Amino acid sequence: MVNAFYEVHTYKCLIVLPLTAVYLDYLDDYLADYVLKIKMCVIIYDDYYYYYYYYYYYSGGLKCRSCGWRTDVLTVTPWLAPIVWEGTFDPQVIDEAFMSQNLTIATTVFAVGRYTRFLRDFLESAEKHFMVGLEVHYYVFTDLPDDVPNNVTLGVGRLLSIVRVPKFDRWQEISLRRMELIQTAIKDHIHRGANYIFCLDVDMRFHGRVGPEALGRLVAAIHPWFYMYPRSQFPYERRTVSTAYIPLDQGDFYYQANIFGGALEDVHRLTKTCREHLEVDKSVGVEAVWQEESHLNWYLLRNKPTKLLSPEYVWDDAKGRDDKEIKLVRFSSVIKNKAEVRENL
Ligand SMILES: CC(=O)N[C@H]1[C@@H](OP(=O)(O)OP(=O)(O)OC[C@H]2O[C@@H](n3ccc(=O)[nH]c3=O)[C@H](O)[C@@H]2O)O[C@H](CO)[C@H](O)[C@@H]1O
Ligand SMILES: [Mn+2]
Secondary structure, eight states: OOOOOOOOSSSSEEEEEEOSSSSSGHHHHHHHHHHHHOOEEEEEEEETTTTOOOOEEEOOOGGGGGHHOOOOOOOTTTTTTTOTTTSSSSEEEEHHHHHHHHHHEEEEEEOOOOGGGGHHHHHHHHHHHBSSSSSSEEEEEEEEGGSSOOOOOOOEEEEEEEEOOOOOHHHHHHHHTTHHHHHHHHHTGGSSSOOOOEEESSSEOSSSOOOOOOSEEEEEEEEEETTTSGGGGGGOOOOOOSBEEEETTSSOOOOOOOOOOEEEEHHHHHHHHHHHHHHHHHHHHOOOTTHHHHHHHHHHSSSSSSEEOOOGGGEGHHHHOOOOOOOOEEEEEEOOOOOHSSSSO
């Protein structure tokens, strides 16, 4: 039954059990007994639902910090990348560890055409909650520099640059071309002035802390609409003709493209690969089902992120606030009138 046994620094020890053939009803008894005997943390997953049917036990005597704090959600991936949820980290410890490092976080945000209307709320809320205390360099990509609000007060060490970009005819094209434009921007200038980069949608607002706990070499966020679905129901690209194709029996998580980031080199490689794949698809007249998000998901299946952000970091206002796992919404898509803001439907 026990097929893996790891020493992990935050846990005393950890066991991963595949449960494909076992009924979950029997698990409680089995585990309670097992855990009490050997006093350890246990993570169970089955190959199909592993991030959903996730049980996480610890013995009374062994309440290490991480496992003592959250027992209801998956906090580490099968490849041992942390998944950041409220209650899995100590903001004070994180801040102390990062504040002295003089880090600059490049932050790209596109506001093309009518999407410039989202910039003010985005920037004002970012100044309250995003990487507070660190140096942040916003790169606003827009075709309408005059529409970028010039009276948002930025904190000390925080800068905003405007990068002029063309407007494409379709919203899908505007969205997917970001991969190419970010890749070029990293290569041409961002790489000299930043340690990390985050790439964000603009139709979003910060509501809570998004701090250095979110930093890592390659970081992606779990889509708020799909975290409880089995992989076969993820909206990956399913047509073999696209380079973003993922078969039904593959996949770890469904990531949302509204926020991803990491070290400059890693994000450069990601955007370059996605851009190349988008171009190959285009040359045969294919556009992946969710444009650059489909390619991002393909890339992250083969290049595992080193840190995952829970849906707290990419919520959707249209989803309300009732999900019991979500203790805090940090960053969320605002409800938009698509017919009003997009170039096409
Ligand atoms: C629920 C849903 O439908 N989600 C999909 C939709 O996300 P979204 O509805 O979040 O896409 P979106 O309209 O926000 O576009 C993505 C981003 O591109 C920029 N932008 C887009 C259009 C425009 O005219 N001007 C502009 O600046 C802007 O930064 C925006 O935040 O589309 C994405 C990109 O294809 C992904 O496929 C998402 O999964
Ligand atoms: Mn969006």
